Amino acid sequence: MLFSDAKGRKVVSSATAATVGKVSRFVVDPATRAVVALELKKTDGGDVLRWSDITAFGADAVTVADQGRIGDGGEDVKALSDKAHRVLGKRVLTSSGDELGKVDDVDFDPRSGGLTALLVDNGDEVTAGRLLGVGSYAVVVRDDP
C-alpha cells in the first residue's frame, strides 16, 4: 500500500464504531525500516497512534480498539516525528554520495507496517532493504550492488 493511498483514511474505534480521526502522516523508523506510528487529524485530544495500538490497517479504514489508544505517541515516536525524519519529498542519496532524486511515495505492508520500497521521482523503485538513514539533508540508501 502506498503512503499516498493510505493518507486520509479514516480511523474507526471498534468500541464505539465512531470515526476518531484521519491518517495525516506516517512516522518511520529508518532503523527498523517500518512505520512506527500514524499522525492523525480531526481527533479529540491526542494526534498520534502507535502502530502497535492499531487493530487492523484495512482497505477502507484503520481500526483501533478505542479512542484512548490515541495519544502523544511517547518519546521514541516524538523523536522520529520531526521534519528531519520525514521521508516524503526528501532527496535520496546513495552511500556513494550520488543523488537519485526525491522520494515521491513509499510502499509499505499494511499488515506489518514494514516498508517495502521507496518510489523516487526519477522512476526508480528502491527496495526498503537498502534504506540506511533518514536525516535533515537526505534519505540515504545503500548502493545497488
Next chain:
Amino acid sequence: MRLMRTSEITKRPVVTMAGDDVAQIKDIVYAAGGGRIGGFTLAGRGLFSGPLKEGLSWESVSALGADAVMIRDEHVLQPAKEVVDASRASGGSGANVLGSQVLSDAGVDLGVVRDVVVAVDSATGGHCDVVGYEIEASEALGTQGEKVLIPLPDTIAASGEHLMVPASAKEFVGRDLAGFGAAVEAFRAQLGGAS
C-alpha cells in the same frame, strides 16, 4: 573510476549515513607533495555559518560522490589542525597547489595550476589519487592561455613554488575529463615501462 575537478568538491555537503548534513567542504588539504588528498577543512551549513574547527581526514571519508561527501557519522570529524598537520608530515605543503607553476623536467614552463583532477576508485575501497592538473597553458604547449588537462605520474616533486612533471606529460594533454582517464593511464604506463 571516476574523475572530478576538486573545485567541484568545495561547497559539497558532508552527509552522514543517517542522512544529516553536518558540514560542507571548505578547502582541500593536499598531502604527499600534492599527489594525494589528505583531507578537507570544513565550513558550517547555511548561509551565514563560517569555518568549523573540525576537519575531515581522507581516511574518514566513506565516499566522495557527485552530490555529497559521505561519512559514517559526525564522530569521524577531528580537529582541522590535525588533518593539516598529518598532511604536512606526509610531505605535502598542507597548502594549496593552485597557482603553482608546472615545470617539465626538461626545464620548460608548461603553465599555472588552476584546478586539480582526482580519480576516485570505488573498486579499491574509494582510494583517491590526484591524477592531473588543469593548467592555464604556457607558450610551450602551443595553446597559450587555454585551460588544458595535464596528467601526473604517481609521485611528483612539489615545492609550493614549482611542480615538476616528466617532459613526456606534454604528449598526453587533454581538454576535457571524458577520455582523460585513458590519457592518465597511457602516460603512467609509458613511465612505468621506461623505468
